[in-house]
Amino acid sequence: MTASPSEIVAATAARGRRIETPLSGRPLVWHAFGEGRPLVLLHGGYGSWTHWIRNVEPLARTRLVLVPDMPGFGDSGDPEDMFTAQSVTAPVLAGLEAIIGPATPFDIAAFSFGGSVAGLIAASQGKRVGHVVLVGSGGLRLPRAPQVELRNISLLKDPAAIMEAHRANLGIFMFHRPASVDELSVHLQAANVARARVKSRRISRMGVLHDALPQISARLVGIWGEEDVISKGHLDEREALLKSHDPEARFHRLAGAGHWVQYENADEVNAILATELSLG
Template sequence: MTRINLKTPVASAQPEAQAAALLQQSERIVTDADGCRIVWRRFGEGQPVVLLHGGHGSWLHWVRNIEALAAHRTVWAPDMPGFGESDDIASDLAVMTGALVRGIRQLPGCGKALSLAGFSFGGLVAANVAASLGTVRRLALMGSGGHGGIRRQQRALVDWRKAGDAEALALSMRYNLEAFMLADPAKIDAMAMYAHTESCRLTRFRSKTISRSGDLRGALDRFGGEVLLAWGEHDVTADPVPAIAAMTRDNPRREGRVVAGAGHWVQYEAHGPVNALLDGWLPK
């Protein structure tokens, strides 16, 4: 049985206001991909980059990165179909890919060339979107799913849906963040709790089986462009060194990075180094 430390602090209300303040800097745009409404948030001006979140995620997976990236470019941060405020679709990778391709083609300024970044399940999705879209300049994948290699998860996750009250929910969410998302428990701050809780609550798409499919290398081969792959040193969903070797082997257009001290949610836990890495990689 999984045990939870009942002395663990719960989240505060502060990050909701922080997220709202960030959204005030954005423009909300809704595309319709053959009846599937996708909610996008646009930040900044310049060369476009689309940020795709992970499974049990939302645009909030990029909450520590948007401002830094939008300082020199246009950032599009959607809730992918089946997540957040966007419409539901079948839990199928091809359906997800097609909906996002159609949605991206409707975004202002994304008709000619853009870059993509994806986290976790969103990394596998981004690779497939890049292969289908045909206009992606650069692809950056953080803790990507679909690598088909070693996983290092040691602790089973708690079913937060069984939480009987707000305190039990917060304890479950914190436990799962520590077991799966972040390597350093001290990095589980109020914003991490808020982003994880709100994203999980609004997740309907079932991504786990897809993320473990091992299809990433094939999608990257179909894309054929420049790719950056990064995993946190302590990511439980992969062993970064062999994962990078498998994805970059015999392909000089692909680069790999291991981010020291970080876990799976690498762009949150190590947002300073990752923001610098992405800012240098993505076109401006």
Template sequence: MQDVLTRTWEAPEALLARLDAAARRLETPCGEGSMAWRVWGEGEPLVLLHGGSGSWRHWTRNIGPLSRHRIVVCPDLPGLGESAMPPPAETPAPVAAVVREGIARVLGAGTRYDLCGFSFGALLSGHVAAQAGEELRSVTLVGAGALGLKRQVTELTKVRSLEGEARIAAHRHNLAALMFADAARIDALALVIQEWNTRHARFQSRGFASSTSLKDAIARARCPVALLYGERDAIAWPEVELRFQALREVQPEAWTGVVPGAGHWVAYEAAETFNAMLPDMLRRRTGR
């Protein structure tokens, strides 16, 4: 299976199709429909929660390497990708409860796992951690907002009414403005992922980003916590250290780290570094 997962020379659509076909696919309840899950590999479970307006495809460059030694579990979060909308909620907590129940159904109640969330997925990870018991072994937050700190305004181009070259140009602009530190690293695969994610996104998560929702939730976590940013993450730069300080106010023992030269979508832009750093962090904090 690993051969299938690591053929990075393929055309983007073919690579994504092969990765999808290699997964075990499951569904769990979500609102009036279901939440879609994909699972790869064998070993200790590692659950990855993607970012806002995204899907499991945010982890395209990580699934193969991480699943060499882990069960990698990637859902499409409620209202995104192939998953149904969650019940109406004014806070992330009820959405996180849907995710937590889904994890229990996919892995089996009481199965211990590590959790890693990116951006909106980091926010939901914090709320899952606040609700979880001993089954949650650790939580890693990547590119997290909602720590009670202001961020620079990121001007994004609306793509809904665009098609053809204009739509591709808008995707490239948005990826450069928000997701990448170096626009030269925006490749065909990133554009294909962005296009698919944008067309399937319904749940609006940006309103949570300027709150203290994550900070308040992660204060109640009873497992080891880590926070990771790309050095030039658009939602944190140039005040990354203030985010670390905000986390340590509620989790003094939290591990923090920076990936040099990377932006918000650090797991894609600096995939090789991220794929080495995350397992090392987990070994240091959990011994696994």
């Protein structure tokens, strides 16, 4: 019998460990997998740890993978301010230090909105952060592709119509290949959007990651889908920006992939991460 999407999520979480760190109201929830040098995975806007559901276990073969529901998302409590990246970042960094200690070196991979949080963490931690891998990250204050129009979920009441709208939005915004819009991705999208409280799009457009880059000493790596609806036609600018701060930065363009590239091209992204994180 094929497992349902909710069963897949529960089973994946159960193969890891749930950790809670302090946050006002409800705690900050982490999912931990494997052992080794810590690798922090940060999800995107309107997301949760499940943005990385196809990546956590392969990466945990050699690393301690730590994936939070960032403040204002998923099962975690809210930050003090819903409108700043700094308010989201501070509890994540404090929680990470509670888990691994204040001096342990680590790496970060961050998707979309998570890039702004990764930038602030890496800028504050200096050489303690070895790699910052940006996966379709926002916050770079660079040209974007023309904005696409999404279905407005908030206007819908019928459960079937809501799920169909999520399915449509995944095809419009998150994925390039129609076949990538599967039952698991629709389930994850619906669950994540329903629990998102932080205004992540507004924060991403503030250019937080752009402003943090000059203070980052970590090795920079970029992974973007060539068909990413946000940055299609503007990948050269993203590569150039990373290399202007780290001349040895490596930039990967994945053919036939959209924005949520670590789900759509999971095997390829997992292989890239495993290789990049093993390099100096």
